[in-house]
Amino acid sequence: MINRILKTIDKWDMIKPGDTVIVGLSGGADSVFLLHLLNSVKAQLNINIVSAHVNHGVRGEFALNDQIFSEKLSKKMNIPFYTIDVDMNGYAKEHGISSEEAGRILRYDFFRKIGKEYSNYKIAVAHNRDDQVETILMRIMRGTGLDGLAGIPYTRDEIIRPILDISRVDIEYYLNSNGIEYVDDHTNFETDYMRNKIRLKLIPEIEKTYNPKFKTAIISLVDIVREESDYLNIESISVYNKIVNVVDGNIYIDIEPFSKLHIAIKRRVIRIALEQIVSTLEGNSYEQIEDVVSLSEKQTGKRIDNIKGVSVIIEYDKMVLKNNTVENKKSIDKTLEMGINNVYANNSVIIMEIVDKISKTNNKTAYFDCDKLSGNIFVRNRKNGDRIVPTGMTGSKKIKDFFIDEKIPQSQRDEIMVFCDEEKIIWLGGLRQSELTKVDNDTKKILKIEILEDYDE
Structure with missing residues (x-):
């Protein structure tokens, strides 16, 4: 098991000697497993380990027990421990976002705050192979494109996922075989949540009735899509740099070369352009991108204004994405x-x-x-x-x-x-x-x- 995690860390260049790794510790099997394995290899990798626990304020006594367990475990392992209490639901309501998104923001905000105490840090989170499969199925059900099928990334900025290749069954077997305690979150067994329904009902039915190696098939799909999506992104950026000019915050696309592109590259060029202005698309991003692609075939003067912060206008041989947020910007x-x-x-x-x-x-x-x-x-x-x-x-x-x-x-x-x-x-x-x-x-x-x-x- 240790060799598997070392292989993943090396393959994705997750950790450097001297790094401090902040382990997000919930007390559950996955995060306890991650903490134990990283602690086992810290001397070999020449890294420091600290743990961090967030009490989201939604599970009452259960959450408090998780917090106490995480602190005791860290103390037993001589690992520095950080914890914080947050109001996840209150934050979600205040900012008009889902509780899940609020929890994610509050967790990473806390982890990064800890990181500022150290010269070089990484944030290790305990997503595993089963999480990857469940995420792909959720995205398919909600609607997704190639990038969505690329799944959870192994690394993103300072965030690393060293056990993304390891299954939940292997994790629990390792912990139980070595007498390592962890806590069970009872909400993981409630079918009120989409992810739980997928894990407890949908996947077992698919494995039983259709394909016992269904999870392996999904992981293979993710690996293929990730590589091909990376290639398309590289090609699209190259094309973007050739046919796009940026003037005063507005993006000008040459229609003639754009019209000759494959539709897959067209969509990605438009996404790159839009995200240069608004960073993150709100609402149905697929429909918004399709609207812009279709507009490129219209005559001069035609426009769309259904994307927040952006107006898209055809001006003779150019398609202009006007940044509506920079009117009062002092240009330097x-x-x-x-x-x-x-x-x-x-x-x-x-x-x-x-x-x-x-x-x-x-x-x-x-x-x-x-x-x-x-x-x-x-x-x-x-x-x-x-x-x-x-x-x-x-x-x-x-x-x-x-x-x-x-x-x-x-x-x-x-x-x-x-x-x-x-x-x-x-x-x-x-x-x-x-x-x-x-x-x-x-x-x-x-x-x-x-x-x-x-x-x-």
């Missing part, structure tokens, strides 16, 4: 030079100079290793899809997710200056630098960038 796009740089859009000055050492330190001043920079330095507004490798992390993170984690108000996000070289983002002005360009003991030449706001000459 400037190549910086050594010395004083005026940024008139937000009445600020940026001073860039070479220095011998780090002296002044505040959130408006940043220092960079010149040998780690590529070409010119630019400052601009954020773009959807932007990513940074924040200091203290090894993996990249979407700027959108970074802003959410740091609780930056939506109204302020477009005001934050994004500093880049010709390859990557190096600094979110006033917030966080990139790990890739930080000054260290081997630095020979230091670039200092300072922001002076509300500057009056």
Whole structure:
């Protein structure tokens, strides 16, 4: 079993030596199994383990017992333990989302808050092979595309799923064979929830009546779809970069080359374009994308306005996706030079100079290793899809997710200056630098960038 988890960790490059792994510990079989196995290999991988438990405030005494069990288990294993009580249903009501989504947001918010106490961290969650099968069936029933059939990812940003290849039967056998205790969530056996119905009724019936190896067949499907979806995404991004121009936050698609594309690539190009503006599509994304594809065949002047934040208009040989959210945005796009740089859009000055050492330190001043920079330095507004490798992390993170984690108000996000070289983002002005360009003991030449706001000459 240990070799299986090590193989998964290695294949998906989940953990680096020196990482702190925050294990989401519910007290159930899956998370207890994950905690034990990671603890067994921590010396071999040269990692630190901590556990984190969230009491969602919905199961009363049962939830409290899970919390107490998780704390005792962690203490017994000499693993640092963190816990928090949250009001999942209250959060869901306040934000107009499902309780399931609220729980997910609150859990990861807590895990990431813990992560800030450590220089490099990963969040390990205990999704297993059966969870993968159930998720695919749920998506099919609700309606999904190729990306949905690609299933739960092994990694996403700092989140890792080391036991995604291991079945629930194997997990429980391992725990019971080794006398390892865990708690049962009685709600897992209630058929009021869609996932429980799939697990307790649908899958057993399919295995009994149609295919005893049904789960294996689904996992094979997921593996194939994931690889083919990755390929289509790469091809679609390449096409997108050739036929799309972005001007003042609006996206212009050349209709002639677009019309010659295969429908599968057309849909993905439109999805990429829409997500550059709105990040996440609301409602029936398939119908929205189909509407835009169909519009590309209409004459000039035709338009659709059924996508929140976007108007799509045919203008002669272009299809224009107009960003309705940027009308009041102060546009910043400037190549910086050594010395004083005026940024008139937000009445600020940026001073860039070479220095011998780090002296002044505040959130408006940043220092960079010149040998780690590529070409010119630019400052601009954020773009959807932007990513940074924040200091203290090894993996990249979407700027959108970074802003959410740091609780930056939506109204302020477009005001934050994004500093880049010709390859990557190096600094979110006033917030966080990139790990890739930080000054260290081997630095020979230091670039200092300072922001002076509300500057009056």
